[in-house]
Amino acid sequence: MILLKLILITALLLVLFQDIKDRQVYWFLFPIIGLCSGTLHYLNSSPQQFLITVFINLIFVSFLMTVVFFYSKLKLKTTITNTFGLGDGLLFLALAFSFSKLSFFILFVFGLTFSLLLHLFLKKSKHTTVPLAGYLSFFFAITYVSFWSGMINSLYTF
Template identity: 50%
Template sequence: MIVIFKLLLATALVIIFVQDVKERQVYWFLFPLVGVCCGILHFKSTLTELFLTSCIINFSFILFLLMVVKVYSKFKLNLKLKDVFGLGDLFLFLALIFSFSSISFIITFIFSLLFSLVLHQFNYSKKNHNNVPLAGYMCLFYLFTYLGYWSGLIDSVYNI
């Protein structure tokens, strides 16, 4: 049964990556699918109390991050949040809340943002889009993270 959720998660992450990079549009139902699959895999690997605590802390981290982006976009860039940050990015952030324990989540989330920045710098000159396919790049990073964990290269993502 767990294998089905792993396959669904990997497939959804790949589809989000491809759609976001090519079209800058992603099917909305993929984000809840990612959230449910991440949540089930995390829930099955830890205690209920730890799962709920991690989700609350992860949500708080995302909320803080979004507030910082909102303040920065308003005062520094003089733009509205919707002009700086895509709805798909928000949906992915919310779906990933259920993915890992808090420390692992914060570390993987920050490194996925750095990965997205580096990847976009390499691809920026080749594209004619002005925006970054953040959700797509992050999905690619999370796919690599999950594959590393499932193959045994990464020791644990649920206990740290």
């Protein structure tokens, strides 16, 4: 269990560093994040609850990505690849396996808010894009460490 947690935190931090540095992340980190976080979620819930939760979380992520697609197409008059990175979408999908539905919704919204505030605070970058996957990975790494250290009571039971 400790090894699984270390792999998860390492993968999340690697996404952070790679996304901030190059705006490119190794693709294999996302399945690692999904597998590790999904395993931890599965071990803390029943199989039926896990499957229902993952299904609802995937619907939520799909809805958000559809809204971004149409917003970039209709309002911004550009393609989704100019407004939303592949790594961001892959991280969204990987994180859908991580928590119960209510915890996921709340943490996801707070993670996006955290990413926006962090980007506005650290705006001095040579890149014009936002390393959303990196900032979200950092937020979720903090969330996991807070849960494992007892600062957060529950992530899996809502």
